[in-house]
Amino acid sequence: MTKEEIKTTVVQVIRGYCDAGKRPAISAHSRPVVDLGLESRDGVDFACDISARLGVLVPYEVNPFVSDDGKRARTVGEIVNLLCGYAQQRGELVHA
Numbered sequence: 258m259t260k261e262e263i264k265t266t267v268v269q270v271i272r273g274y275c276d277a278g279k280r281p282a283i284s285a286h287s288r289p290v291v292d293l294g295l296e297s298r299d300g301v302d303f304a305c306d307i308s309a310r311l312g313v314l315v316p317y318e319v320n321p322f323v324s325d326d327g328k329r330a331r332t333v334g335e336i337v338n339l340l341c342g343y344a345q346q347r348g349e350l351v352h353a
Contacts, residue, residue: 258344263311264337270306271333274299285334290322297323297330313343 268283274295275281281293289295289303300322304315315321321336323329331339 258311260337260341263313263340263344264333266310267307267333267337267340270303270310271295273306274303283333285332285337287333288330289333289336290330295322307340311340311344313340313347315340315343 264285271283271289271293272280274289275293281287283293287293289299290297297320300320304317304319304321307313307321308315319325319339320327321339322331324331
């Protein structure tokens with residue numbers, strides 16, 4: 258799996274959480290919780306969905322939508338980097 262494949266999947270899954278009638282532009286700088294109308298609790302469901310789709314385990318104590326200290330929203334780019342880190346730990350990332 259490549260970083261680009263992870264990014265594409267992240268965007269697809271996040272888009273699925275957005276309102277059905279809206280097709281928001283999602284970039285690496287988009288923050289799901291701030292810019293896309295999602296809530297931090299959506300990050301818990303996202304973690305389960307993305308783990309299943311990518312086969313990359315997101316630890317249960319990690320909410321991909323918020324920083325580890327819980328004080329700010331992560332961007333899509335940060336979420337992708339986080340998942341790439343987990344994939345790399347498991348030896349499943351082909352290109353960083």
